[in-house]
Amino acid sequence: MSSLPTLDEVLADAVVVSLPMRVRFRGITTREAMLVRGPAGWGEFAPFPEYADDEASHWLQSAIEAAWIGPPPTLRDRVAVNATVPAVDAAQVPALLGRYPGARTAKVKVAERGQNLADDVARVNAVRAHIPCVRVDANGGWTVDEAVTALHALTADGPLEYAEQPCASVPELVEVRRRVPAVRVAADESIRRADDPLKVVRAGGADIAVVKVAPLGGMRRLLALADELSEYGVPVVVSSALDTAVGIAAGVAAAAALPDLHFACGLGTGGLFESDVAEPREPVDGALGVASVTPDPARVADLAATPERARWWIERVRRCHGLLEQRDPQLFV
Numbered sequence: 001m002s003s004l005p006t007l008d009e010v011l012a013d014a015v016v017v018s019l020p021m022r023v024r025f026r027g028i029t030t031r032e033a034m035l036v037r038g039p040a041g042w043g044e045f046a047p048f049p050e051y052a053d054d055e056a057s058h059w060l061q062s063a064i065e066a067a068w069i070g071p072p073p074t075l076r077d078r079v080a081v082n083a084t085v086p087a088v089d090a091a092q093v094p095a096l097l098g099r100y101p102g103a104r105t106a107k108v109k110v111a112e113r114g115q116n117l118a119d120d121v122a123r124v125n126a127v128r129a130h131i132p133c134v135r136v137d138a139n140g141g142w143t144v145d146e147a148v149t150a151l152h153a154l155t156a157d158g159p160l161e162y163a164e165q166p167c168a169s170v171p172e173l174v175e176v177r178r179r180v181p182a183v184r185v186a187a188d189e190s191i192r193r194a195d196d197p198l199k200v201v202r203a204g205g206a207d208i209a210v211v212k213v214a215p216l217g218g219m220r221r222l223l224a225l226a227d228e229l230s231e232y233g234v235p236v237v238v239s240s241a242l243d244t245a246v247g248i249a250a251g252v253a254a255a256a257a258l259p260d261l262h263f264a265c266g267l268g269t270g271g272l273f274e275s276d277v278a279e280p281r282e283p284v285d286g287a288l289g290v291a292s293v294t295p296d297p298a299r300v301a302d303l304a305a306t307p308e309r310a311r312w313w314i315e316r317v318r319r320c321h322g323l324l325e326q327r328d329p330q331l332f333v
């Protein structure tokens with residue numbers, strides 16, 4: 001299929017859910033998503049509420065790809081995932097890691113507003129006591145000088161696999177790479193929120209690219225970008241956008257279709273929700289299996305968003321669908 005389903009088709013079986021989170025992550029405690037059903041299964045539309053329609057429309061394209069076309073052919077049936085550790089107190093780390101049986105890599109959030117570097121060092125070291133391979137994600141929260149100081153402090157007691165988005169801008173990432181050559185830099189926001197996702201790589205601001213299905217416009221878009229990145233010698237890490245079980249399935253499918261996959265993927269975020277739209281699949285021996293996901297109607301009913309929020313999402317889909325109609329009609333080729 002290369003043409004869009006109509007808005008009525010997209011909304012025919014759509015449901016809006018609100019998932020409570022176990023711990024605050026990315027400043028939120030509930031995650032809203034709209035799930036849509038097409039001939040190939042279910043898709044997820046869940047751009048964060050503050051995103052403008054233009055950016056959100058990529059997420060709709062991704063939902064439509066999943067539900068109207070389905071996943072690309074896969075090359076493996078399991079995908080290693082990292083444990084994701086929000087900016088919690090070091091004392092909470094062991095309980096959190098318990099939800100990631102067999103994980104060999106952990107990603108730790110750092111540079112959280114209201115915390116300091118000592119909190120980050122304590123959290124990272126608490127994680128290392130259980131999982132020695134640690135990567136950190138600062139979500140662009142450091143200046144270059146802060147990043148240099150922090151990366152030295154965070155590698156005093158052990159190595160870092162890489163530092164994700166230590167600073168916000170591309171020139172800053174270039175500078176951090178130059179000043180801290182011992183720590184690899186991964187780009188996340190500089191790829192998923194950029195008009196040109198290759199800009200950071202061309203500028204020399206990334207050793208590794210974090211790629212997410214929904215913000216990039218779907219599984220095939222992610223695969224095409226990974227292909228371009230491989231020409232620059234930049235490997236990818238597929239991560240979730242804090243997706244429900246439906247979106248995670250698309251992430252796992254995309255990761256399973258990559259010709260090369262050297263890093264654990266950030267797709268283990270299901271454990272951050274108190275409840276999900278389908279029976280939670282915990283990683284087994286640190287990996288998730290490739291499988292399609294059908295939302296469980298009883299869970300969806302329990303997690304249903306308020307009618308007011310559902311109306312807000314329907315209006316958002318209507319606007320984003322209008323944007324997709326105006327764009328390239330060959331959406332999925």
Ligand SMILES: O=C(O)CCC(=O)C1=CC=C[C@@H](O)[C@@H]1C(=O)O
Nearest residue numbers: 026084107239240241242266269
């Ligand atoms: O990569 C992971 O381990 C989990 C995914 C994750 O960290 C994120 C998901 C959604 C929004 C982001 O703020 C955040 C990230 O920055 O990578």
Ligand SMILES: [Mg+2]
Nearest residue numbers: 137164165188
């Ligand atoms: Mg990130």
